[in-house]
Amino acid sequence: MQNNSFREKYELYGEMLYRIAFLYLRNRSDSEDALQEVFIKLLYNAPTFQDQQKERAWLIKVLSNICRNMLKKRKKYLFCNEEVLSAKVEEQDFGETLSCVMAVAPKYRIVIHLHYYMGFSVSEISKILGISGSAVKMRLKRGRDILKKKLEV
């Protein structure tokens, strides 16, 4: 991928990927690092894609793995120093709905985002995240129930 091509890809996927990273990591700095990581992979390790849909799905999948790994590392670090996590999570002035979404566990957050915002079906989410369809349904249902409680109070 040439730099011009990177610009095209960034135009196409940059914001979308950044939001997903932010949903996972809840801070800008880490989300930027994750975004850089996923573009490095796209540049040097990506397979050939048949169409844009597949490329997009691959990017989300890779980014999810990157973010999950970053969260794991953060948890390890947290084990040593509890102050780190709170420092890593940025308190932002989100709207009520987004605040509620950000408050639920990452595994529900990402499924809700992919389904309600990006319009992916259960089977598509299942493929992207590498989990079963029933797990996706379960996460959607639980996430929805949590949000319903929070938003309808």
Added chain:
Amino acid sequence: MERMDDFEMRFQKKYKEEIELIKPYRGLENRIEKGLDRPDIRYRWNKKPAVVLCSMVLLMIVCAGLLYNNALLKPDNAFIIYTYADDKRVDLKENEEVTLPSGKYIESNGEREFRGNNHFYIEGDRIKSVHLQSKNGTIMYFDKKKQEDLERNGELYVAKILLDPEKYHLTFPFHYQDFKNLWDSGMLNEYKEKYFKEMSTDLSEYEVGIQTSANNGKLDYAEFIIQTKEQASNESNLYIKGKDVTLEYHKGYGLDPIWHLGDPREKNFISSISDLSQLSDTITMAIEFSDGEIKNYQIEKSFDDAGNMLIEYKTDDSE
């Protein structure tokens, strides 16, 4: 997508409005782009396995070097002892009793037969000699190295003649007189000319060794060794036998002495498994290495209730 209820529709609308406010800062693409061109990032994924591989190779080279140096600086007076049971090699381990799988006497068609090999083999690059002392029996050894040396120098026999039984009409059994008749008949003159030259061809002045085998009563192998008295005496010296023997070690030949008590193959020597205890022995073994170190061991040979031979060589700390 499944049909959404009111809550989901309201949620989706509000969520879309709010999440779209989350955007990367302007110029992030420039930062990422710069990062993409950095060679350390460009190659790091390819480098990682290569670095690991190179490190491993380097580590192996260092270890091999250390081991090699160690071997040079500190001679390893290692050796192995093994024996055979039928065709199966059985390695003996220090201070560990080994049961030879078929090292037992069995009754077969009314004949008692010992199945197992009475040889034991000692090998070690730095061995100079091995001193063996049998408590209850004797040790036997055939010196293959000396045999080769004598053979090479013509000190073992005048002629070794392999004859085609069919060509010379040899029949089984074949005795010394048969060979003498053949010799005197002139049929073997080519061998006389080849090997005896200026020497006497009077067979009575020589020792004649005959080796034959037959298949279904028909002689299929016949070899004759003709020796002077002195050569025959040399050959008999190739056998070392005694309760206390010192065997010189020659690299490439190893040592394969025989632990021997009486003649266990003699008929009726063993009448029951309980008699096998007569064949039990303790052999003291002192291995001398080229650097002067001497290692002392005791080889215990015994039999279990099923008739299996048990062997153990133990560290001898008595000296």
